[in-house]
Amino acid sequence: MHSLTGDTMHGSIFVFLKRFVEYKHNYNTWVDILEEVGLRNRVPYQMNEVYPTSELFTIMSAAARVQGVSDPVFQEKFGEFLVPDLLLVFKRFIDPSWRTQEMLLHIGSHMHAGIKRENEATNPPPLHVSKVGQNMLVIDYHSRRRMAGFAVGIIKGLAQYFDEGEKINVLPATEPNAERVQIRVAFT
Numbered sequence: 001m002h003s004l005t006g007d008t009m010h011g012s013i014f015v016f017l018k019r020f021v022e023y024k025h026n027y028n029t030w031v032d033i034l035e036e037v038g039l040r041n042r043v044p045y046q047m048n049e050v051y052p053t054s055e056l057f058t059i060m061s062a063a064a065r066v067q068g069v070s071d072p073v074f075q076e077k078f079g080e081f082l083v084p085d086l087l088l089v090f091k092r093f094i095d096p097s098w099r100t101q102e103m104l105l106h107i108g109s110h111m112h113a114g115i116k117r118e119n120e121a122t123n124p125p126p127l128h129v130s131k132v133g134q135n136m137l138v139i140d141y142h143s144r145r146r147m148a149g150f151a152v153g154i155i156k157g158l159a160q161y162f163d164e165g166e167k168i169n170v171l172p173a174t175e176p177n178a179e180r181v182q183i184r185v186a187f188t
């Protein structure tokens with residue numbers, strides 16, 4: 001189980017989760033899920049707030065059950081889905097010339113660092129990205145939130161977004177549901 005008491009996450013992720021559920025199903029499903037998990041009276045999630053990470057997990061698990069997939073598969077699909085929204089909402093941290101590889105090389109210094117700077121209550125995961133040889137990036141994910149499946153989804157989503165899906169292979173090198181996970185990204 002997670003011990004995430006007191007941990008908060010950026011509102012954008014909650015807003016995108018609602019969009020994902022609405023895209024896969026519809027608004028009623030979102031309302032049903034909130035009702036089922038005891039969040040019926042929740043004030044609507046806003047982009048510029050933070051919310052308990054435990055709420056995100058509760059809603060993701062309920063939505064995974066509705067879709068009939070496991071939690072890690074759900075997180076991956078959600079990560080893949082939110083990339084276009086993520087790039088739009090946080091374009092201030094992104095150089096328009098970057099493609100998948102440059103994006104990955106700048107997450108820590110630009111996107112995640114920018115998010116932390118703007119809002120202390122967020123906790124974007126440290127992702128140590130190293131270049132191994134010409135064609136491989138190794139990403140070390142470390143977070144007690146255990147959302148490496150989400151990371152894998154975001155990487156796949158980036159590759160699709162930049163039309164590089166054919167030449168990029170994402171290979172979780174270690175067990176994906178852990179606090180520390182190594183992800184290899186091969187470029188051909």
Ligand code: HEM
Pocket residue numbers: 008009010011012013086087090103104107111112115121122123124125127139143144145146147148150151152154155
């Ligand atoms: C492309 C631009 C990106 C933006 C703008 C972005 C933004 C964010 C934001 C706002 C959060 C919520 C953080 C919080 O409230 O604590 C987050 C979390 C996260 N991001 Fe990113 N991110 C980007 C790229 C990536 C990439 C490429 C990966 C994977 C390699 C990644 C992996 C994650 C993960 C796994 C989380 C969930 C929190 C956790 O595991 O601790 N992000 N990101």
